[in-house]
Amino acid sequence: MSAVGVIFSNIHDENIPELSRLRSMGSIPFGGRYRLIDFALSNMVNSGITTVGVITKNNYQSLMDHIGSGKEWDLARKDGGLMVLPPYNDEYESLYHTRLDALKGIIGFLNRRTEEYVVMSDCDGICKIDFGKVIAFHEEKQADITLVYHNEELVKSPYYITFDTNDAGRITDLQINANITGKANVYINIMVLNRQFLINIINNAITRGANSFGRDILAKSVDSMKLCGYEFKGYYAGMDSMAQYYKRNLEMLDSSIRDELFGARDIYTKVKDSAPSKYTETAEVKNSLISDGCVIEGTVENSILFRGVKIEKGAVVRNSIVMQDNVIGKGAQLNAVITDKNVVVRDRRVLSGTEDFPFFIPKGSMV
Numbered sequence: 001m002s003a004v005g006v007i008f009s010n011i012h013d014e015n016i017p018e019l020s021r022l023r024s025m026g027s028i029p030f031g032g033r034y035r036l037i038d039f040a041l042s043n044m045v046n047s048g049i050t051t052v053g054v055i056t057k058n059n060y061q062s063l064m065d066h067i068g069s070g071k072e073w074d075l076a077r078k079d080g081g082l083m084v085l086p087p088y089n090d091e092y093e094s095l096y097h098t099r100l101d102a103l104k105g106i107i108g109f110l111n112r113r114t115e116e117y118v119v120m121s122d123c124d125g126i127c128k129i130d131f132g133k134v135i136a137f138h139e140e141k142q143a144d145i146t147l148v149y150h151n152e153e154l155v156k157s158p159y160y161i162t163f164d165t166n167d168a169g170r171i172t173d174l175q176i177n178a179n180i181t182g183k184a185n186v187y188i189n190i191m192v193l194n195r196q197f198l199i200n201i202i203n204n205a206i207t208r209g210a211n212s213f214g215r216d217i218l219a220k221s222v223d224s225m226k227l228c229g230y231e232f233k234g235y236y237a238g239m240d241s242m243a244q245y246y247k248r249n250l251e252m253l254d255s256s257i258r259d260e261l262f263g264a265r266d267i268y269t270k271v272k273d274s275a276p277s278k279y280t281e282t283a284e285v286k287n288s289l290i291s292d293g294c295v296i297e298g299t300v301e302n303s304i305l306f307r308g309v310k311i312e313k314g315a316v317v318r319n320s321i322v323m324q325d326n327v328i329g330k331g332a333q334l335n336a337v338i339t340d341k342n343v344v345v346r347d348r349r350v351l352s353g354t355e356d357f358p359f360f361i362p363k364g365s366m367v
Helices: 037-046 061-067 099-105 107-112 131-141 195-208 213-221 242-253 255-262
Strands: 003-008 051-055 081-085 117-122 125-127 145-153 161-165 171-176 183-194 227-231 236-238 284-286 299-301 316-318 333-335 337-339 350-352 359-361
Touching (some): 037 061, 037 125, 117 195, 131 145, 131 183, 183 195, 350 359
Parallel strands (some): 003 117, 299 316, 316 333, 333 350, 337 359
Antiparallel strands (some): 117 183, 161 183
């Protein structure tokens, strides 16, 4: 398979501003030990894509620390491998504002590649998908552009695309932010198209002054281009709000979802050498994911703990997401709480949110 990958690490930062204030969407922690970009990178590597360009914009120090040279994904290569692409629009040497602006900025990268296809993916959702099957579908349908979709209950976000397809898989109507309810074919921000065709689109957009890939390219080309929809039928978790992020994390406590997402092909991430977690005689843990390096002296139920968390004696953590290197003090009680990294919750504090409005504590806070 001859394809190059392009990952947008910042496109959806506005969806979860609480977590992306100091990091890119791609580097948001997930599931106890992963970052959101791990899923897009792993899907590409597992599909045989050995050259991946990651488009950055701002707050990407955390992302750089995480992906490094790409060694964990077998992308530390002399030819191709992992490439971090600049966040600038070539024409104005300014930060991009839209997906099309970002693509204008990497046209030199695309021109230098020799692969036949480009696989583009965002970091606002997680799934395990074989891009080889998507490209085979794209070739079979002789499509100009193939959009991957998931038929699901529509959860409206700041920007979403839905579309209808005919029996042959061709998109017959494409809507942006349509006022519809119920189940719909929701585009999950994964796209396949011919590399030279993409270059032509970008050059034409520069000539015409187009700025939005969705509105100026896709929506206006339903009749003039052959747009096809590939249905992904597996588990897909989109995250367009803090409530969705909270919900999708806690879904990892379901063993059937974990098996589908992490079984068979691996999801790779940066490896850190940590001691095993320690459970004292006062610890009580139920239905939770506990990462390495934790010390549990209290109670943890239906929660996810990242590396290096300490739950002190008498503390109770329920239905919560506790990120790396947190300390939950003696007698403290947390319910439906998300704590960012390096948070200290002092003794006997009682904090509670709800499923729809989880209580969030910013990075480095002491409560």
